Amino acid sequence: MKNLNTYLLLFIALIVLSCNSNDEDCCANPESPNLVIKFKFDPTQERLDNVGQPSTIPDGNAAQSPSVNRMSANYIEFAPNAFTLLGEGEIIFAGDETTDGGDNAINFQNAIFAGNNETFITVPLSDVSAGSYEWVRVSLAYQEGEIEFLLNSADIIGTIGSFVGYNTYITSFDLNGSTIDVNGNRLQGFWAFEALGFSTQGQAPEGAVTVPNPLFDTSPIPQGSCVVTGQFENGLTISGNETEDVVVTLYFSVNNSFEWIEINADGKFESSAGETLVDMGLRGLIPYVGN
Structure with a gap:
């Protein structure tokens, strides 16, 4: 019995020593690499219109660059070229949708x-088809941030939450500590505003939300969606043999993306004077491979 115990201990020791070797196939597999999608918001990035051209603020309107705290997307797709139609590229992410409110809509309660x-999402690279991609499409759903406004001659900071997806089912949501009850679907352009413990909500005009798409001629997007399109400077290549994570950072332009109709021509948003929000769409997308 003593000899048996000795042999057993030697056997276990050999296993431990072999598992400390450089053999990657021994005992455990190395972690698989991932595709990591990150967000950045840039107030200095170029301000674009719906077809991806530089845009100025229309006469009679004013705008400011909000400080975005968080954002949600409902769809991310890599497109090989400018002629790849929406939905025919490599779909990286598709968010939860529901018909609880009637028509099909983004399910805000399950949003990321x-x-x-x-980091917005992390996807195993083994789930991404190998290939070369020139463009990325992102269907935006919700953005929330701080804006400046004028109230009784005082400059105040408020919180704006804007739903820019094609249609969103919302039960309720928290906006800077205030609960906004909806319990239904809301089309693109629905917004809520909170300041000093008070809140209000409204709806931007149909078609007012800017959605930059430089591929307007070759790969259009449906009216009322919020599929922002951007081009990789040097493309993105997935070989299928990666050993490290691939990080793609999506730079979104918030350059004067909060736009309203001016009543008092002072460049300050004053809802109490009847000034109304007309556009809260992001103003461009530049995808970058790296942090």
Whole structure:
């Protein structure tokens, strides 16, 4: 029995020593690499219109660059070229949708969020088809941030939450500590505003939300969606043999993306004077391979 115990101990020791070797196939497999999608919001990035051209603020309107705290997307797709139609590229992410409110809509209660320089999703690279991609499409769903406004001659900071997806089913949501009850579907352009413990909500005009798409001529997007399109400077290649994570950072332009109709021509948003929000769409997308 003593000899048996000695042999057993020697056997276990050999296993431990072999598992400390450089053999990657021994005892455990190394972690598989991932595709990491991050968000960044840039107030200095170029301000674009619906077809991806530089845009100025229309006469009679004013705008400011909000400080975005968090954002949600409902769809991310890599497109090989400018002629790849929406839905025919490599779909990286598709968010939860529901018909609880009637028509099909984004399910806000199950939305995923990310703040500035934060990771939105992580996807195993083994789930991404190998290939070369020139463009990325992102269907935006919700954005939330702080804006400045004028109230009784005082400059105040308020919180704006804007639903820019094609249609969103919302039960309720928290906006800077205030609960906004909806319990239904809301089309693109629905917004809520909170300041000093008070809240209000409204709806931007149909078609007012800017959605930059430089591929307007070759790959259009449906009216009322919020599929923002951007081009990789040097493309993105997935070989299928990666050993490390691939990080793609999506830089979104918030350059004067909060736009309203001016009543008092002072460049300050004053809802109490009847000034109304007309556009809260992000103003461009630049995808970058790396942090």
